[in-house]
Structure formats: C-alpha cells, structure tokens
Amino acid sequence: MTEKAESRPRPDSEVMVEIIDLHKWFGEFHVLKGINLKVNKQERIVICGPSGSGKSTLIRCINRLEEHQRGRIIVDGIELTNNIKNIEKIRSEVGMVFQHFNLFPHLTVLDNLTLGPIWVRKVPRKEAEETAMYYLEKVHIAEQAHKYPGQLSGGQQQRVAIARSLCMSPKVMLFDEPTSALDPEMIKEVLDVMIELAQEGMTMIVVTHEMGFARSVAHRVLFMDGGQVVEENTPEEFFNNPQHERTKLFLSQILH
Amino acid sequence: MSEHAEVVKPPVTSIGVVGWLRQNLFNTPLNSLLTLATLYFLWTVLPPFVRWAFLDASWFTPSQVCRDGAGACWSVITQNIRFILFGFYPYDQQWRPMTAVVLLLGLLFYSRDRKNWSKWLGYAWVVGLASMGVLMAGGVPGLPAVESTKWGGLPLTLLLSVFGLTAAYPLGVILALGRQSKMPAVKVLCVVYIEMIRGVPLISLLFMGSIIFPLFLPEGITINKILRAQVAIILFTAAYIAEVVRGGLQAIPRGQYEAAESLGLNYYLTMRLVILPQALKIVIPPTVSILISAFKDTSLVVIIALYDVLKTSQTVLSNPEWMGFSREVYIFLAILYFLGCFSMSHYSRKLEMELSTDNH
Numbered sequence: 001m002t003e004k005a006e007s008r009p010r011p012d013s014e015v016m017v018e019i020i021d022l023h024k025w026f027g028e029f030h031v032l033k034g035i036n037l038k039v040n041k042q043e044r045i046v047i048c049g050p051s052g053s054g055k056s057t058l059i060r061c062i063n064r065l066e067e068h069q070r071g072r073i074i075v076d077g078i079e080l081t082n083n084i085k086n087i088e089k090i091r092s093e094v095g096m097v098f099q100h101f102n103l104f105p106h107l108t109v110l111d112n113l114t115l116g117p118i119w120v121r122k123v124p125r126k127e128a129e130e131t132a133m134y135y136l137e138k139v140h141i142a143e144q145a146h147k148y149p150g151q152l153s154g155g156q157q158q159r160v161a162i163a164r165s166l167c168m169s170p171k172v173m174l175f176d177e178p179t180s181a182l183d184p185e186m187i188k189e190v191l192d193v194m195i196e197l198a199q200e201g202m203t204m205i206v207v208t209h210e211m212g213f214a215r216s217v218a219h220r221v222l223f224m225d226g227g228q229v230v231e232e233n234t235p236e237e238f239f240n241n242p243q244h245e246r247t248k249l250f251l252s253q254i255l256h
Numbered sequence: 257m258s259e260h261a262e263v264v265k266p267p268v269t270s271i272g273v274v275g276w277l278r279q280n281l282f283n284t285p286l287n288s289l290l291t292l293a294t295l296y297f298l299w300t301v302l303p304p305f306v307r308w309a310f311l312d313a314s315w316f317t318p319s320q321v322c323r324d325g326a327g328a329c330w331s332v333i334t335q336n337i338r339f340i341l342f343g344f345y346p347y348d349q350q351w352r353p354m355t356a357v358v359l360l361l362g363l364l365f366y367s368r369d370r371k372n373w374s375k376w377l378g379y380a381w382v383v384g385l386a387s388m389g390v391l392m393a394g395g396v397p398g399l400p401a402v403e404s405t406k407w408g409g410l411p412l413t414l415l416l417s418v419f420g421l422t423a424a425y426p427l428g429v430i431l432a433l434g435r436q437s438k439m440p441a442v443k444v445l446c447v448v449y450i451e452m453i454r455g456v457p458l459i460s461l462l463f464m465g466s467i468i469f470p471l472f473l474p475e476g477i478t479i480n481k482i483l484r485a486q487v488a489i490i491l492f493t494a495a496y497i498a499e500v501v502r503g504g505l506q507a508i509p510r511g512q513y514e515a516a517e518s519l520g521l522n523y524y525l526t527m528r529l530v531i532l533p534q535a536l537k538i539v540i541p542p543t544v545s546i547l548i549s550a551f552k553d554t555s556l557v558v559i560i561a562l563y564d565v566l567k568t569s570q571t572v573l574s575n576p577e578w579m580g581f582s583r584e585v586y587i588f589l590a591i592l593y594f595l596g597c598f599s600m601s602h603y604s605r606k607l608e609m610e611l612s613t614d615n616h
C-alpha cells in the first residue's frame with residue numbers, strides 16, 4: 001500500500017478547486033454547514049460518509065447543479081456566482097459522472113459523446129467523432145459506439161458516461177457514487193477505468209464507499225457527517241488510525 | 257435410443273384455416289356466439305348495402321335518372337365535383353387551386369420519409385408554399401387576381417388545417433416550455449393563456465375572430481376573414497398541444513437535465529438536443545389525437561360563412577335539382593376526412609416505430 005502511495009504523481013501545487021466556508025440550505029434544512037476544501041491540480045480526493053450527510057450536495061455545488069447560499073466556490077480561478085456565462089464555462093470544464101449514468105437514451109453512444117464537443121466547444125463533427133472513438137477505446141467499449149444506451153449493461157453505460165465527460169477534456173472530474181447502482185460483477189470494470197484515469201494525473205473528487213479504490217488512488221480521504229467534514233487524512237492514516245468516534249463507527253459498518 | 261436426446265419441437269399451435277378459425281373465433285362458447293351473431297349481422301346488412309352502393313347506383317347521370325333509380329346517386333358528387341372541391345373559385349381558373357392542392361399533397365407525401373429531410377426539402381417547401389399562394393391569389397401577369405372571399409372547398413380546408421397544425425405545434429411547444437419557466441411573469445402568462453383558451457369552445461373563438469375582433473380595429477382596416485379563422489384555429493390548437501407536451505416534459509427525469517447542464521449546454525441547447533426530442537417522442541400518440549381533431553374542427557368555419565369542403569357540399573344539397581341526396585354526399589365527405597385522419601394516425605405510428613431506440 002505505502003509503495004503505491006509513493007508512486008502516485010505528486011499533486012501540483014496549483015489550486016484547482018477551492019471551497020471556503022460553504023453553507024447550503026434546502027428550505028429550512030441546513031445541509032452543508034461550513035465546508036472548507038482545497039483541491040490541487042492532479043490531486044485525488046475521496047469523500048465518504050453515511051447516507052444523507054451531504055456528500056452529493058457538496059460535489060453538485062461545485063458545478064452549480066445546486067446553488068449555495070453562503071461561502072465561496074472557486075473553480076480554476078473562476079468564482080461561481082449567478083453569472084450564467086461563468087457557470088456554463090465552469091460546467092464545460094468540470095466533468096460529472098452520476099450514480100445513475102444519465103446517458104441520453106435517444107442518442108447513440110457516439111452521439112452521446114460528441115454532443116458536448118460539437119455544441120459547446122464547436123468542434124467539427126469529424127474531429128469530435130475521432131476524439132470520441134479515442135475515449136471509447138480508452139474505456140474499452142469502442143465496439144458499442146453505434147448502439148443505444150438502453151442496449152448496454154450498467155457497467156458499460158457508466159464507462160460510456162465517463163468517456164462522455166472525458167470528451168470535454170475536463171480539468172477536474174466529479175464522481176457521485178459511480179458504482180453504487182451497479183451489479184457487483186460490473187463494479188471492477190468501472191473502477192479499473194477510474195484508476196487508469198487517476199494514473200494519468202486527472203484531478204478527481206470521488207464520492208464512493210469503495211475503500212479499495214480510496215486506498216489505491218486517493219491522496220486524501222474526507223469523512224462527512226451531518227453536513228460537516230468530520231475527518232480528513234491520507235488513506236493510510238484514515239483507515240488504519242481513524243481519529244474520530246463517528247469515523248470508527250462508520251468504518252466498522254462498511255468494512256464489517 | 258435415449259429419450260433425453262430427442263429434439264423437443266414447439267407445440268403445434270394451429271393448422272391452416274380451420275385451426276386459425278377455431279383458435280381465434282370459436283375458442284370459447286361466448287366467442288362462438290359473438291362470431292355467429294356478427295356473421296348474421298353482416299349477412300343482413302352487407303348485401304343490401306352492396307346493392308345500393310354499387311349494383312343499383314348511378315354514377316355519371318343527370319339527377320332525374322337518379323330519382324328514378326333505386327340505388328345510390330353518386331352522380332351528385334360527380335356532377336358537382338368542381339363546385340364541391342373549389343367552391344366559388346372562377347370556373348375557368350380552377351386548374352389553379354387544383355395545381356396548388358396537388359403541389360401541397362405531393363410535398364407532404366415526399367416529406368413523409370425522414371430520409372428525405374434535408375436543406376433542399378426545406379427550400380422546396382418555401383418555393384412550393386410561395387407558388388401555392390401565387391396560384392391561389394393570382395395578380396401576376398397571366399394569372400388574374402382572385403379574391404380570397406372566393407376561395408373555398410378543399411383548398412380552403414387544406415389551407416386551414418395544414419397551416420393551422422404546423423403553426424400550432426411549435427407554438428404549443430413554446431407555451432409548454434413557458435409554463436415550466438422559472439420566470440414568474442412568463443409562467444403566469446402561459447398558464448393564463450392556456451387555461452383561458454381551453455375554457456372556451458372553438459366556435460366562440462371563431463365568432464370572436466370574425467365578429468367581435470373587427471369592432472376593435474380602426475376604421476378602414478380589415479383583416480382577411482380566412483386569416484382570422486386561421487389564427488383562431490392556431491391559438492386554440494396550440495393550447496391543447498401545450499398541455500400534452502407539458503406531460504411529456506414532466507416524464508423526463510431530472511438526471512437528463514443535469515447531465516446536459518453539466519456538459520455546459522445552455523437552456524436552449526439542453527431543451528433542443530436532449531429534453532424535447534425525448535419528450536415530444538413520448539407524446540406522439542396524444543399529439544396526433546389533437547391534430548386529428550383539429551383537422552376535423554376546421555369544418556366549424558362554416559359558422560362564419562367560409563366555404564370549406566363541408567359547406568360547399570351542403571350548398572350542392574340545397575340546390576333543388578340535387579336535394580335529398582345527402583346520404584351520398586356525407587358518405588363522400590366521411591371518406592375524404594377519413595383519408596386525412598387515417599394517414600395522420602398511420603404516419604404517427606410509423607414515426608413512433610422509427611424513433612424507438614429500445615429494441616434495435
């Protein structure tokens with residue numbers, strides 16, 4: 001384990017995502033209670049924590065799928081405000097992978113991948129298709145390019161979703177429990193793709209309970225509970241030597 | 257000779273005609289009874305009808321011959337076909353609406369296949385519609401002007417329905433989107449519009465358009481009566497389409513919006529590329545129902561004295577020479593409307609099948 005950790009590329013010192021004292025309410029309900037997080041370029045963060053602790057809400061704030069009410073979020077030097085142009089710019093540079101894939105069912109796999117590049121980046125169709133095929137090969141699914149999402153298995157769909165994000169050459173990728181809707185035998189194929197991505201130095205923020213994944217690729221693991229970051233540490237320390245009672249309880253539950 | 261090695265064939269389900277009959281028409285006592293009852297009904301109804309409609313019918317005779325004969329008098333159609341189809345359009349100029357109708361039907365027929373949809377087809381429609389307008393109205397060298405008050409019959413019905421439906425559809429989609437808008441003013445406006453229009457019958461909208469609306473216009477300004485009816489039909493149909501499309505929009509999961517937005521697509525592109533293609537596909541069947549009933553409702557323009565094909569036919573019946581042959585005339589009209597409605601529903605089924613992405 002320690003060997004692996006040392007072989008990881010060192011995170012750049014440049015800041016990619018900065019979150020300062022972030023608060024968010026759903027109506028009266030205080031979901032995020034003052035989150036601070038700094039993610040450097042090429043750094044990989046794993047966020048875990050019990051259901052309802054606000055993990056999804058936190059990463060959805062980073063590309064403004066949820067609006068925050070207090071605090072600041074700065075992505076690649078651009079602060080998220082109500083400026084719609086800024087929001088669209090940030091969204092096009094932040095890749096998002098959802099629990100339920102959210103592929104476009106009326107488009108073929110290839111068209112799912114080229115939609116963003118063609119319409120947002122204004123890349124010519126031919127070039128966009130070449131890029132798409134490159135990334136489909138990368139997620140080992142090029143032979144399915146002309147099928148519709150409904151004809152693929154869950155694991156295949158999630159890999160297509162990852163490739164769809166990659167086609168926009170994102171500067172950071174967000175993953176919201178990418179494997180928790182999958183049958184057990186398909187989890188590995190998706191995690192493998194994510195690990196390859198990590199090895200190439202992609203900046204990643206991953207909400208997951210796959211502790212093996214966290215151990216092998218994360219630089220830092222964050223534990224959230226009740227809308228706060230309760231504990232933050234390197235994977236080794238986090239798993240071997242958890243500080244907080246709630247962390248210990250949580251780890252004992254998911255590791256049995 | 258191991259029994260396990262035997263190839264098991266699927267059970268024989270039916271053999272020939274008898275098998276089919278037994279399985280589909282006589283499979284239960286109740287079904288047998290219904291089959292027999294139906295056969296008896298057809299036996300009593302069909303032969304007299306065939307005799308009336310075909311064997312004893314007169315096809316191209318003067319009305320007197322019809323009155324002496326026992327069968328159907330299709331002559332009422334054939335002898336008056338030009339009036340039924342073209343109304344009061346000048347007799348020697350009727351090739352013009354004829355050409356316009358053929359042009360329109362030809363374009364519709366060609367556009368049916370999505371493989372033919374291209375930029376060129378778009379241009380063909382623009383050129384086609386412009387030449388239809390010129391043909392109908394005239395006023396250019398070689399084509400004497402014909403006032404729109406003289407337009408009537410089939411061209412009028414087709415004009416009202418084709419333009420009515422093609423304009424109402426996008427308007428309905430825009431209204432549905434407006435109703436979902438986050439901007440309160442837009443939303444309220446759309447809701448009020450939709451609910452108001454749905455609260456009144458088409459007839460009253462037509463009356464308003466033709467009688468009340470002109471009262472508000474300044475002296476000397478008149479707006480073409482056909483245009484006013486056309487606008488009323490468009491506004492009416494759009495409100496219904498809006499509600500159907502709204503249902504389709506609500507069926508699209510939130511994840512689709514989120515996936516589109518997280519690619520950086522703006523509202524317009526999200527709707528156009530991701531949401532509407534899915535939402536409109538789901539609502540093809542109810543949309544077509546609305547379009548079909550709107551097509552039939554165009555015949556309501558008779559109440560504001562426009563001579564659509566229904567009115568021209570009735571006018572023929574009020575001629576003493578042809579009075580009393582209403583059965584034949586209405587059967588003819590029914591066939592005409594049926595052809596229109598049936599092609600729409602047939603086309604929608606074809607479209608649904610083509611757009612299906614579930615089982616290729």
Ligand SMILES: Nc1ncnc2c1ncn2[C@@H]1O[C@H](COP(=O)(O)OP(=O)(O)O)[C@@H](O)[C@H]1O
Pocket residue numbers: 026029031049050051052053054055056057058
């Ligand atoms: N759109 C919403 N409206 C109201 N409450 C919400 C909404 N989304 C999430 N919540 C609530 O916020 C809390 C945190 O949700 P979430 O971020 O999805 O948690 P997690 O991903 O850690 O399971 C939960 O209690 C959830 O019920």
Ligand SMILES: [Mg+2]
Pocket residue numbers: 055056057176177
């Ligand atoms: Mg979640």
